[in-house]
Amino acid sequence: MSCSIPSANLTPSFDTQNLEQILDRALNQQDLTVDEGVFLLTQQSEEAIAAIQQAADTLRKDLVGDTVTYIVNRNINFTNICEQHCSFCAFRRDAGDDGAYWLDWTQILEKTAEAVTIGATEICMQGGLNPEAKLDGKALPYYVKLIRTIKQDFPKIHLHGFSPQEIEFIARQDNISFENVIMTLKAAGLGSMPGTAAEVLDDDVRRVLCPEKISATVWLNIVETAHRLGMPTTSTMMAGHIETPRQQIEHLAKLRSLQQTAAANHYPTRITEFIILSFVGEHAPKPLRRRVGRDQPVVKDALLLTAVSRLFLGHWIKNHQPSWVKLGLDGATEALRWGCNDIGGTLMEEHITSMAGAQGGTCKSVEDLRGAIASLGRPARQRDTIYTYL
Numbered sequence: 001m002s003c004s005i006p007s008a009n010l011t012p013s014f015d016t017q018n019l020e021q022i023l024d025r026a027l028n029q030q031d032l033t034v035d036e037g038v039f040l041l042t043q044q045s046e047e048a049i050a051a052i053q054q055a056a057d058t059l060r061k062d063l064v065g066d067t068v069t070y071i072v073n074r075n076i077n078f079t080n081i082c083e084q085h086c087s088f089c090a091f092r093r094d095a096g097d098d099g100a101y102w103l104d105w106t107q108i109l110e111k112t113a114e115a116v117t118i119g120a121t122e123i124c125m126q127g128g129l130n131p132e133a134k135l136d137g138k139a140l141p142y143y144v145k146l147i148r149t150i151k152q153d154f155p156k157i158h159l160h161g162f163s164p165q166e167i168e169f170i171a172r173q174d175n176i177s178f179e180n181v182i183m184t185l186k187a188a189g190l191g192s193m194p195g196t197a198a199e200v201l202d203d204d205v206r207r208v209l210c211p212e213k214i215s216a217t218v219w220l221n222i223v224e225t226a227h228r229l230g231m232p233t234t235s236t237m238m239a240g241h242i243e244t245p246r247q248q249i250e251h252l253a254k255l256r257s258l259q260q261t262a263a264a265n266h267y268p269t270r271i272t273e274f275i276i277l278s279f280v281g282e283h284a285p286k287p288l289r290r291r292v293g294r295d296q297p298v299v300k301d302a303l304l305l306t307a308v309s310r311l312f313l314g315h316w317i318k319n320h321q322p323s324w325v326k327l328g329l330d331g332a333t334e335a336l337r338w339g340c341n342d343i344g345g346t347l348m349e350e351h352i353t354s355m356a357g358a359q360g361g362t363c364k365s366v367e368d369l370r371g372a373i374a375s376l377g378r379p380a381r382q383r384d385t386i387y388t389y390l
Helices: 016-027 034-042 045-062 105-117 141-152 165-176 178-188 203-209 215-230 245-264 286-292 299-316 324-335 365-374
Strands: 068-071 073-075 122-125 158-161 190-192 233-239 271-278 344-345 380-383
Touching: 016 034, 016 045, 016 299, 034 245, 034 299, 045 299, 068 271, 068 365, 073 105, 105 141, 141 165, 158 299, 165 178, 165 215, 178 190, 178 215, 215 233, 215 245, 233 245, 233 299, 245 271, 245 299, 271 299, 271 324, 299 324, 324 365, 324 380, 344 365, 365 380
Parallel strands: 068 344, 068 380, 073 122, 122 158, 158 190, 233 271
Antiparallel strands: none
16 A cells, blocks of 8 residues: 655645655655665755655654654763874874873773663763773773673673774774674673764765775674674764765665665664764864865754655664754754654763764753653653663
8 A cells, every 4th residue: 555745735846756756665665776865865945855854754653653762871982092083083182182081990980880870771882992992912801891890880781882993993903803803792791882983884985084994895894793793783874074965875775785684694683773973073174174164063954864864764774863962952853853763862971072063962861851852742762772662
């Protein structure tokens, strides 16, 4: 049975018939082509954008219902010392620089205890690629100790940590396989991995933004390896800088392909959510700032990409989350009308984006998140990391 969008008042300023056909296919949970995704993402008329927004909101309701989820969690960025020099990053420091830090075990446990006290179910751990993060001359034992230090005192907390870039860093430091790294971290108590460091999965873009980071192919390989080994991941895209609409859609196509591969091979875990991380460049180096032409996200562009992402990823990735750190809580709340079904977490602290100049803040209370959800008249529900209701 076909599900159609309302077509009243569509003006001939765009291809009405093609738009209706594409949205109808998306609502029937058929995979859109890259060209169809680009077509949606490049619409400019108010009528077309309104139709895309409505279709994304309808598909969200069909796939996951009206309930908006949130998580009580905390970020711990355990070091900002990093060997790499990404052109957008204001967080990294060299050892010895003013502001450089590396948390000790006591500080990490204190931060975890504070999170547990307010009911956090997840600690998200990410840090710079610190060449000194080693024990007995090896990197992997340090990361294992980082996990075990938390889990021995807080065995019930879910540890969500270490991006594909960090997995590659550990493997390269110790000359071992990605599989070895992931299996060892999982055995130590790591529960899931963030799909960050993806930026845009296009090597032409990466050569400008993050030339020292892993290639798109390596990122995809590590995430697929994680799924094969039973390690769930999230997925992200840093959007709104130098990338084109086609590169954005091709990024989504690669994420969708990961899910299709996991399904075809019966992998035990897959991507749990998709998050758009809108570019914040206020404190980025001047050459990149000039090239991008703005310091803060353009919310209307982020919302259209949010809607198109929901339609393009379809049933393959059901949970979509905005970033209130990037968009502000008002922008993130509006994204819940454009295809998102999750408003994210409390975070408690956030350094990487805030140091780039983001204006959304670094901490939200449960009351803040539930209040934002209530303003839309939709029910709120706390979840855990892998989207089980609590």
